[in-house]
Amino acid sequence: MSRIAYVNGRYVAHHAAMVSIEDRGYQFGDGVYEVVPIYRSTFIDADLHLARLARSLRELEIPAPMGDAALRSVLMMVARRNRVRDGIVYLQITRGVARRDHAFPARIIPSMVVTARPGPPMPTDIDGWAGGAITVPDIRWGRCDIKSVNLLPNVLAKQAARRAGVYEAILIGPADQVMEGSSTNVWIVDHDGVLRTRRLDHHILPGCTRAALAGLLAENTISFREDGFDLATLKRAREVFLTSATSLVKPITTIDGQPIGNGAVGTITAQLFGLFAAHARAQAEQEAA
Numbered sequence: 001m002s003r004i005a006y007v008n009g010r011y012v013a014h015h016a017a018m019v020s021i022e023d024r025g026y027q028f029g030d031g032v033y034e035v036v037p038i039y040r041s042t043f044i045d046a047d048l049h050l051a052r053l054a055r056s057l058r059e060l061e062i063p064a065p066m067g068d069a070a071l072r073s074v075l076m077m078v079a080r081r082n083r084v085r086d087g088i089v090y091l092q093i094t095r096g097v098a099r100r101d102h103a104f105p106a107r108i109i110p111s112m113v114v115t116a117r118p119g120p121p122m123p124t125d126i127d128g129w130a131g132g133a134i135t136v137p138d139i140r141w142g143r144c145d146i147k148s149v150n151l152l153p154n155v156l157a158k159q160a161a162r163r164a165g166v167y168e169a170i171l172i173g174p175a176d177q178v179m180e181g182s183s184t185n186v187w188i189v190d191h192d193g194v195l196r197t198r199r200l201d202h203h204i205l206p207g208c209t210r211a212a213l214a215g216l217l218a219e220n221t222i223s224f225r226e227d228g229f230d231l232a233t234l235k236r237a238r239e240v241f242l243t244s245a246t247s248l249v250k251p252i253t254t255i256d257g258q259p260i261g262n263g264a265v266g267t268i269t270a271q272l273f274g275l276f277a278a279h280a281r282a283q284a285e286q287e288a289a
């Protein structure tokens with residue numbers, strides 16, 4: 001089956017989909033994106049992803065190319081036409097095509113591209129889902145809360161992880177503070193048994209999976225702290241896990257080659273994986289009903 005992409009109002013064969021060489025996304029990284037997970041043909045936490053997209057656009061003063069309802073139907077159409085049951089839909093909106101000049105063009109016609117691709121189904125074996133991480137310095141800019149396509153530091157960090165044979169690179173900021181992963185948020189159960197993740201500010205992405213999990217924790221009266229913690233606290237933690245649209249709740253059992261806790265998936269991580277999987281299942285069942 002051939003893949004289909006949406007490009008500026010048209011559904012085209014993926015291999016023939018093209019944007020201009022003067023697109024500002026290509027020239028300046030002047031654009032934003034979203035990755036919405038698809039589970040059993042249902043978008044998971046779509047409202048959170050679309051709200052974050054709207055915020056990213058607002059922060060960068062890029063006009064939205066269409067309203068929310070139209071956007072949802074494009075995403076759905078691309079997912080359907082690519083027959084994605086489990087996977088992701090990728091959406092990118094840039095400040096459009098203009099003669100190259102750093103400042104915004106006088107008239108902005110945003111470019112929008114949507115693709116979809118299948119991915120693995122929800123894992124059933126939590127031990128098999130566990131992975132390792134390395135730590136690397138955070139060399140990114142001061143507005144990491146905007147989901148911009150400027151991802152070079154993240155690309156370099158992920159490549160370092162790939163070379164080290166592990167899943168993720170955790171970014172370490174000033175004063176040894178743990179920021180987030182190159183494409184994930186970081187959570188720990190610290191050495192005192194407290195569930196913690198870094199507070200939100202301009203220095204990390206407000207993950208939609210993080211937000212969904214925070215909601216599930218509140219519903220289940222499981223307390224957690226949103227504050228800072230440093231590299232030493234990370235390495236002394238009983239449990240470490242990551243969250244993202246594609247990582248879900250991902251146990252991390254080694255960091256920089258050293259085991260976390262006893263080196264096995266922790267009980268709280270396993271419990272939260274179960275809560276998130278049930279949350280995704282419930283959305284798929286509601287959609288199917």
Ligand SMILES: Cc1ncc(COP(=O)(O)O)c(C=O)c1O
Pocket residue numbers: 035154180181182183184185204205206207208209210243244245246
């Ligand atoms: C830097 C960064 N942090 C965190 C996340 C997790 O966000 P989400 O849960 O919305 O996928 C991502 C996702 O791509 C990311 O790129």
